[in-house]
Amino acid sequence: MSIVDVEGLKYKYPDTDKLVLDDISFKVEKGEFIGLIGRNTAGKSSLCFALSGLIPHFFKGAYGGKVLIDGAEIKQHDMGEIAANIGLVFENPFSQMTGSKYSVYEEIAFGLENIGIEREKMISRIDESLELLDITAIKDNNPFDLSGGQMQRVAIASVIAMRPDVLILDEPTSQLDPQGSAEVFKVVENLTNEGITIIMAEHKMEKVSQYADKVLLLDNGKIIDYDTPANVFSRDDLLEFGIAAPVVTRVAKALGIKDAQSGEYPVTLAEISRENW
Amino acid sequence: MTELKIDSLHFSYTSDARVLKGIDLRLNDKTTAIVGQNGAGKTTFVKLLKGLLQPDEGVITLNGQDTKDSTAANLAKYVGMVFQNPNDQIFKNKVVNEVMFGPLNLGRNERDSRDKALAALKKVGLEHRSGNNPYDLSLSERKMISIASVLAMDTDVVIFDEPTMGQDFAGKETIKDIISELRNHGKLVLCILHDMDFAAEVFERAIVFNQGKVLLDGPSREVFANKMVLEQAFLEQPQVMQVAQAFGLEGSYLTEDELIERLKG
Numbered sequence: 001m002s003i004v005d006v007e008g009l010k011y012k013y014p015d016t017d018k019l020v021l022d023d024i025s026f027k028v029e030k031g032e033f034i035g036l037i038g039r040n041t042a043g044k045s046s047l048c049f050a051l052s053g054l055i056p057h058f059f060k061g062a063y064g065g066k067v068l069i070d071g072a073e074i075k076q077h078d079m080g081e082i083a084a085n086i087g088l089v090f091e092n093p094f095s096q097m098t099g100s101k102y103s104v105y106e107e108i109a110f111g112l113e114n115i116g117i118e119r120e121k122m123i124s125r126i127d128e129s130l131e132l133l134d135i136t137a138i139k140d141n142n143p144f145d146l147s148g149g150q151m152q153r154v155a156i157a158s159v160i161a162m163r164p165d166v167l168i169l170d171e172p173t174s175q176l177d178p179q180g181s182a183e184v185f186k187v188v189e190n191l192t193n194e195g196i197t198i199i200m201a202e203h204k205m206e207k208v209s210q211y212a213d214k215v216l217l218l219d220n221g222k223i224i225d226y227d228t229p230a231n232v233f234s235r236d237d238l239l240e241f242g243i244a245a246p247v248v249t250r251v252a253k254a255l256g257i258k259d260a261q262s263g264e265y266p267v268t269l270a271e272i273s274r275e276n277w
Numbered sequence: 278m279t280e281l282k283i284d285s286l287h288f289s290y291t292s293d294a295r296v297l298k299g300i301d302l303r304l305n306d307k308t309t310a311i312v313g314q315n316g317a318g319k320t321t322f323v324k325l326l327k328g329l330l331q332p333d334e335g336v337i338t339l340n341g342q343d344t345k346d347s348t349a350a351n352l353a354k355y356v357g358m359v360f361q362n363p364n365d366q367i368f369k370n371k372v373v374n375e376v377m378f379g380p381l382n383l384g385r386n387e388r389d390s391r392d393k394a395l396a397a398l399k400k401v402g403l404e405h406r407s408g409n410n411p412y413d414l415s416l417s418e419r420k421m422i423s424i425a426s427v428l429a430m431d432t433d434v435v436i437f438d439e440p441t442m443g444q445d446f447a448g449k450e451t452i453k454d455i456i457s458e459l460r461n462h463g464k465l466v467l468c469i470l471h472d473m474d475f476a477a478e479v480f481e482r483a484i485v486f487n488q489g490k491v492l493l494d495g496p497s498r499e500v501f502a503n504k505m506v507l508e509q510a511f512l513e514q515p516q517v518m519q520v521a522q523a524f525g526l527e528g529s530y531l532t533e534d535e536l537i538e539r540l541k542g
Contacts, residue, residue, distance in 0.1 A: 040444070179511040247520050251537055
């Protein structure tokens with residue numbers, strides 16, 4: 001059984017006419033890292049909301065089809081049950097802060113308190129998350145006194161501490177410096193080794209091609225492609241969907257450098273170093 | 278010509294941590310990118326230029342005038358700044374009113390302000406949203422609204438704090454066009470960026486901040502070729518440079534087209 005199984009998902013927000021998710025079907029296996037790409041307004045955030053239950057439990061509107069996580073249908077379970085298994089990191093970390101806690105440490109504890117984790121376990125998970133995101137030094141700061149980049153790290157740490165089976169991240173590195181975003185990708189990749197399934201919406205195609213097992217390309221609420229990074233980024237019509245392939249792929253295309261056997265263009269730097277061009 | 282002159286600038290928020298430790302810079306009407314890791318002092322630096330913070334030590338002059346002698350309100354006529362988080366900037370309940378607020382505040386009349394606002398909204402591609410509530414828009418659209426608000430004020434100095442945050446390919450192209458238009462109008466454009474590719478491709482000059490100091494300052498072509506200094510500042514080279522090196526090329530390449538031409542030739 002696939003950990004994520006979406007069948008014919010359709011959704012439109014209240015008081016709107018357009019389907020933002022239009023007959024979406026795909027499966028994700030346990031421990032996979034899925035990169036969710038597409039132009040702004042393609043439906044990436046809405047899909048993140050639908051996978052984490054905010055659609056249809058928080059955002060009402062018209063809903064059709066099914067989202068099954070670990071065999072359980074999202075629509076049939078309430079947010080409390082869903083939150084124990086599925087974590088969502090918002091695009092804007094400001095939206096993630098509870099506003100009821102005065103320190104980063106307490107902020108990260110909030111979710112764990114809510115699902116009734118015992119004290120000892122909470123402390124070790126919080127310390128581990130602080131360490132992973134390199135924010136131990138600011139654990140006593142007020143979450144609202146942090147920079148955008150620091151707040152984004154706290155948002156990610158607070159969800160990782162929950163140890164969800166499925167972790168959904170909506171552009172989690174938008175405010176981070178290059179080193180910070182590289183660290184987040186490494187942290188997330190390590191989580192897949194623990195069997196955590198990752199679905200991440202992201203505009204940094206170089207990172208998606210390097211880390212994702214598969215890429216889901218959305219446009220206008222529909223799935224355009226769902227395949228390996230090499231196959232998706234080798235498409236000739238990417239620009240029509242508002243996507244520019246990684247620089248390495250664009251350069252390789254211009255020069256006609258591709259793998260003789262698979263017919264795919266290189267999508268990471270490591271591949272081009274291997275090429276005998 | 279607009280010139281910002283910064284001499285021996287020091288600043289700290291609290292007594293125990295110095296954020297800026299002596300910045301000396303001359304900024305003129307070239308386009309300049311400021312890069313550096315989170316916490317390097319970039320945002321603090323531009324807030325000082327805009328008069329939102331006051332230096333502990335050192336002097337900032339705009340066209341020879343010490344900015345200390347102006348109020349932030351007065352300085353707003355000359356220095357516009359797009360905040361990193363649009364939610365820190367936006368406060369009106371209608372997009373057009375938000376964008377009109379700046380020009381109105383600078384003393385322009387209603388009609389002129391509306392024209393300026395609509396022209397600015399057109400530049401960011403959000404003319405059709407002028408009647409919406411900014412908070413009904415997506416984060417990337419709100420970022421564009423905050424850019425339009427500053428463009429509408431038509432200031433001599435335009436500062437952007439991470440304008441590409443959350444933007445897709447088309448959004449980045451729009452911002453690219455806005456920056457070259459500002460440059461063609463002789464504006465001083467200063468931009469904080471985490472996107473090294475965008476910085477290398479669009480800006481003539483690059484300044485590397487590290488721990489409250491300027492680590493390197495020069496033409497983009499030289500700065501982004503300096504792998505050692507970038508690494509010292511915990512930054513990476515633009516993808517184009519990394520791809521060039523993977524192909525075994527030496528030299529500095531700022532755009533994909535430059536690299537492709539070299540590889541073809």
